Amino acid sequence: MNCNTCSSHACVRQVPVFRSLSDEELVIIESITESHDYKKGSQVCREGEPSEALFVVKSGLIKLTKNSKEGKQHIVRFLFPGDYFGQFALLHNKNNDVTAEIIESGVVCRMHRKDFIPLLEQNAGLAFSFLMSVSEQLHLAEESAGAMHMFEVEKRLARLLVYLYTRNLNTPAVTVQALRQSVDLPSAQKEVAAMIGTTAETLSRKLNKLEALKIIAMHKRTVNILEMEALIQIAEIRD
Incomplete structure (x- = not known):
């Protein structure tokens, strides 16, 4: 060091x-x-x-x-x-x-x-x-x-993905207009699941659901956000 x-x-x-x-x-x-x-x-x-x-x-x-x-x-x-x-x-x-x-x-x-x-x-x-x-x-x-305690897992996951993206760019979430963005999950799925108060299995199911809806696309730990506005709506993020 x-x-x-x-x-x-x-x-x-x-x-x-x-x-x-x-x-x-x-x-x-x-x-x-x-x-x-x-x-x-x-x-x-x-x-x-x-x-x-x-x-x-x-x-x-x-x-x-x-x-x-x-x-x-x-x-x-x-x-x-x-x-x-x-x-x-x-x-x-x-x-x-x-x-x-x-x-x-x-x-x-x-x-x-x-x-x-x-x-x-x-x-x-x-x-x-x-x-x-x-x-x-x-x-x-x-x-x-x-x-x-208040939000469903899907909403907590959406908020985390939006947060990770906007935190890295220092950009307000509701002003993001790009059609495709990527974020890397900062840790293993088990730890990310713990961060939003769920299990790795549930996190995997929710990620698969978002992928099936073509809101995101997964590649290992990289999440390609295909529909940012849709993700923001799930997260219920307001300006």
Whole structure:
């Protein structure tokens, strides 16, 4: 794992929470940011270990997992370039509540607590921006948890496919007009099934159904979206 501080510039400026900062403030953030290369299968942090950094995904793909009381692993969510994690444990000076595993090799930047917290205390604009971003993540987490109980598996699957596509392109789902797009399932079907609260067998049936309707076409872990508008309608995504 090699440290590469020269890439911290691009890492910081691609994160939404820092976009409203001035160039001078961004330079300060970059000065306390370091980056590391991670290989597939390695872990950035582990559940239960002390938290001392805020992590930002510069490239690659990360899976956040959490163990239940019964010892079963639950997928919390997948992180894409521009996402960050570790903020809750960092702010409360608690242990990590998730394990971050590298699914696709990439670069992760980190800002240590001893450097980042003083910046929040000294910069009201940064503190407010960070607070709003954390609030948005909480809202999305609550919305996702509600969807697990309210929506049928087919709708949850459609939402996941639209999310994976729009998250990679940073494009609002309801504005996508292309006739054909592709997404790669970020993990094995068993893990993707767990992410939407179903079984691998049910996920396979739902994918086959969407394929039979010519909404998607499957090739191994690649999902070719043939009818994006139809998928959005199933997902019931509104502008």
